[in-house]
Amino acid sequence: MSRNLHSGHARGSGDDDLPPPPPPTPSDLLAMLVEGQRVLGDAMRTLAQHQAQGRNQRQGPEPNQFSDFKEFQDTKPPIFKEAEESLQAEEWLNTLEHKFRLLRVMEQMKAEYASHQLQGLAGIWWCHYRSTLPENVQITWNQFQETFKSHYIPPGLMAIKHNEFMKLVQGTKTLTEYLYAFNHLARYAPEFIDSEAKRIPSFKRGLSPKLMKSMGNNKSVTFNEFISDALTQENNNNVYAASKNCKRVFEVGVS
Known part of the structure; x- marks a missing residue:
């Protein structure tokens, strides 16, 4: 037994006496560096992919996904009670449409959200209309808009505004005042402004004779x-007219 222990000890002593491995060569060091860079690159690409996935998840629902009523209310949607002029009703619908698009509201929720913004006489009108339908019927957004427009933007009034647009001229208005009136009424005649080729001549048609003289052949x-x-x-x-007036006043004063 003692012989075995002795021989084992001898073998162990022999292992300890082995020479250390040779140091890595420059080629070995370069290979290790390249491998380390490859591992680091893989890790960075994996991290970037995870971050991108997280950003996509935080960006919110895909288009036409559900947004709750609180999110809608947080955008401060306008209340509609009555319209002194039909354009106000049209603008209210357009504002809601923009907010629905921003929130990606589901189509079947739009009419529900919009109806909560009707108050006063408008709220009473909607309750009366709603009572004529089956209790659990689903009202689409298109149906809501058509019903709302037929009540607040009747075709007869649309025809009157359309006629006002066709007769609109600059007259004694400044160009800015004429532009405001043009944009105000043009929504009642969309077929005349739905392209640049139509909008420019429609506006040019009502210019004052003085401006038309210089802008008639404009190639914008x-x-x-x-x-x-x-x-x-x-x-x-205006500058030319003012200079002529000054000259006239000066000549009168000299004479």
């Missing part, structure tokens, strides 16, 4: 370019 491609050129021309006309 966009409506904004035309308005910019017209404003510049109006200012030039």
Whole structure:
């Protein structure tokens, strides 16, 4: 037994006496560096993918997904009680449509959300209309809009506003005042403003004779370019008229 222990000890002593492994060569060091960079690159790509997935999840629901009523109310949607003018009713619908698009509200919830914004006489009207339908019927957004418009934006009134647009002229208005009136009534005649090619001649048609003389052959491609050129021309006309008045006053004073 003692011989075995002795021989084992001898073998162990022999292992301890083995020479250390040789140091890595420059080629070995370069290979280790390249491998380390590869592992680090893989880790960075994995981290970036996880971060991108997290951002996509935080961006909210996909289009046409559910947004609750509190989220809708947080956007401060306008209340509608009555309209002194039909454009106010149209603007209310347009505002709600923008908010629905922002929140990605589900189609079947739009009419429910909109009806909560009706108060006063409008709220009473909606309750009366709702009572004529089956209790559990689902009212679509298109149905809500059509019903709302037929009550607050009747076709006869639309025809009157359309006619006002067709007769609109600048007259004694400044160009800015005329532009405001044009934009105000143009929504009642969308077929005349649904492209740049239509909008410019529709606006040009009502210009004052003085502006038409200089802007009649204007070659602007966009409506904004035309308005910019017209404003510049109006200012030039005003400066010229003012200088003539000053000259006339001066001549009268000298004589």
